[in-house]
Amino acid sequence: MEPLYRALCGEDQECLREARETPRFLSELDQIARGLEIHVDRPGQYAVESVDVERLRREAEGRGVPRQLVDYVVRRALYFRFGSGGVGGRCKNCGDPASLIVLRREDLGIYERHRPYARCICGSEWEFELWRCPNCGASGRDSFDVYIYGGVHIYSCRKCGYRFGVVEDRPDLHTTHFYIHMLRWTLPNPRPWQ
Ligand SMILES: [Zn+2]
Numbered sequence: 001m002e003p004l005y006r007a008l009c010g011e012d013q014e015c016l017r018e019a020r021e022t023p024r025f026l027s028e029l030d031q032i033a034r035g036l037e038i039h040v041d042r043p044g045q046y047a048v049e050s051v052d053v054e055r056l057r058r059e060a061e062g063r064g065v066p067r068q069l070v071d072y073v074v075r076r077a078l079y080f081r082f083g084s085g086g087v088g089g090r091c092k093n094c095g096d097p098a099s100l101i102v103l104r105r106e107d108l109g110i111y112e113r114h115r116p117y118a119r120c121i122c123g124s125e126w127e128f129e130l131w132r133c134p135n136c137g138a139s140g141r142d143s144f145d146v147y148i149y150g151g152v153h154i155y156s157c158r159k160c161g162y163r164f165g166v167v168e169d170r171p172d173l174h175t176t177h178f179y180i181h182m183l184r185w186t187l188p189n190p191r192p193w194q
């Protein structure tokens, strides 16, 4: 996580200290999400379409809670209730394209390979392809600029500009994803890798 924290904070020690608290902060938000009652009024293509997110945002903003946090907790609540899956290449809960590709090692006896899964910030995953833009579908290595922060790669689609992370599966996957999801638009561009 450290390269990501440093990309965000530079040498600002206060910022770094807060960044290192993120896992605890996220598990507290998960407790709230698990307790949130989600009323699904009408069936939609994506679960979030059935939730009155605007009302929840207004209620939370009245108590000083930023709407980004509300959106995040609602997404987690949908995931805890409905689980994983993609519809038409997007998250079945949130209706958004993946913001992370997770590479999972698969042991096939004679050799190993990495199988790519698309992941939404809510936690939902579905099978996907590497070198394919989750937003516009552009594919092939030539379609992307790649930036590297430690073990985290950020791909930037040359066709639509969409940014997403690519990582190998890791114990702190969700915290890593949270950072990538938040930071992918603000991360400075280091030298492209290719
Ligand atoms: Zn989702």
Ligand SMILES: [Zn+2]
Residues within 6 Å of the ligand: 133, 134, 135, 136, 137, 138, 157, 158, 159, 160, 161, 162
């Ligand atoms: Zn694209």
